[in-house]
Amino acid sequence: MPDVIPADSVGIVTPQIAQFETPLVLSCGHTLSSYQLVFETYGTLNDDASNAILICHALSGDHHAAGYHSTEDKKPGWWDSAIGPGKAIDTNHFFVIALNNLGGCCGSTGPTTINPETGKRWEADFPLVTVEDWVESQARLADSLGIQTFAAIVGGSLGGMQVLEWSIRYPDRLKSAVIVASAPKLSTQNIAFNEVARQSIRRDPDFFDGNYLDNNSVPTNGLGLARMLGHITYLSDDAMGAKFGRQMRHDTYQYNYGIEFEVESYLRYQGEAFTKRFDANTYMLMTKALDYFDPASQTDGDLAATLSKTQCEFLLVSFTTDWRFSPERSEEIVNALVKAGKPVSYAKIEATEGHDAFLFPIPRYMAVLNTFLTRIANDLTPEAK
């Protein structure tokens, strides 16, 4: 971390753990008899508990959204650019909660934690969880913190799907929903990419049908490949071109399979770095949660009908060069909300970063987010301001 904590940082934060003993019946039919969720909070909850914002993370996210865990940390949390005093999600106004979802690998119950029934790590036996299951567990976390209604629930990509599910499942528990670079369901191409990612993990000889830790092994090749593929889809052609072009490692072609182009080196590095911080089973189950999400299936594919029960106001944001969750996908949600007569605002942000843009502090994106949330803050009780 920097020598001096910046004034707009939430500073040093400590993760907390919430233990749940009430069984949770999952979409797949499996029941988790008990589980824990790791989370962080930033800012102060007001007296009537009306100023809480829940942050839902995306595929490879976790509970560490802002600030630093220690003075040794090189990097702050994954969305530090947006969360903090005076930032778009202003911790002077809001009490912000970020958690690691069920099935994650950063402290919440998941494939790498101990299954109380066997005394061994869950690994391959950990049941598949869905966006609906996550929302259910997040609602229980909110209960445990004394929060009945969120001022806002915010998420990008897979996180946006959780926000959408919240608005449908618990319409009276959120005042506003902020859905960034998301979609009402995956496209066929999205599912196809996910399947290639999963297959690259599953076909790694070190995968051991998912029980690799038990075999003192890690499918780093497969997980790294999956991440390399994912990474390409998160960037735009232009962004990659601008960053690497055809920049070469050597002055002349080597005519072998070593690294010729810098982009190859970058992808290999990204893949390898990911395997050091992420669990392959978690990665696979997160991609399955993406695939399964389709709230409109409740109403024969009519998204407007599904959204007719929502009560919050919506802010949708997309990015021009995002082709993994293109603006058209966000617009499907916008159009369905208009059809259902629900309050929605929508901004299509000019950005070069592709899908990854949702993690960047692009000035107009931050301004839109801040403007929307400032008004939400102003609408709260005077004490909250």
Add this chain to the structure above:
Amino acid sequence: MRSDLEIIDEWIQPNSRVLDLACGPGELLHHLIKNKQVSGYGLEIRNKDLNTCIEKGIPVIEQNIDEGLQNFDDQSFDLVMMTHALQQFRRPDLLIDEMLRIGKECIITFPNFGHWRNRIHLAVKGRMPVSEFLPYNWYDTPNIHFFTFQDFERLCHEKNIKIVRWAAVDGHLKDHWWIRSMPNLFSETAIFHISR
């Protein structure tokens, strides 16, 4: 509020479902949501205006109207309106058709290029009028179509569009008997309420 907006306000039924095309900073929608309990959306592409709408809590959607309005269902709004913007779009005639497809009724306001001052400016100086009201040069104006009160009336007749009512106001957005009697010559802003 501007007084052409005051005139429009009188024409709008409380609790209507309204779509405001090129809503700008959302002045009219804000007023209608507050005072007439309408529900609705603005469409806009200018970042500053979008942000102003979001700040006021007016639902606003970033959408380029020239790229089409196919995402809106037939007759899905009670009213579709457009104030001082029709002259800025590629095909006003097709846009009016789209507005009447989406809305049961439409309100359109535009600058009347037939105003006597414009006529004199062009006739005497031989150059395109630049005024306080239309402050652009020919090369940088967003107003790519110039038409008159009568031109609009004629288009409505050709398309069998019903003119429910109209109003005509001067540069100070006041209405006077002489404007009413010769709107094509004296009005600076024309206001039309149309339906199929």
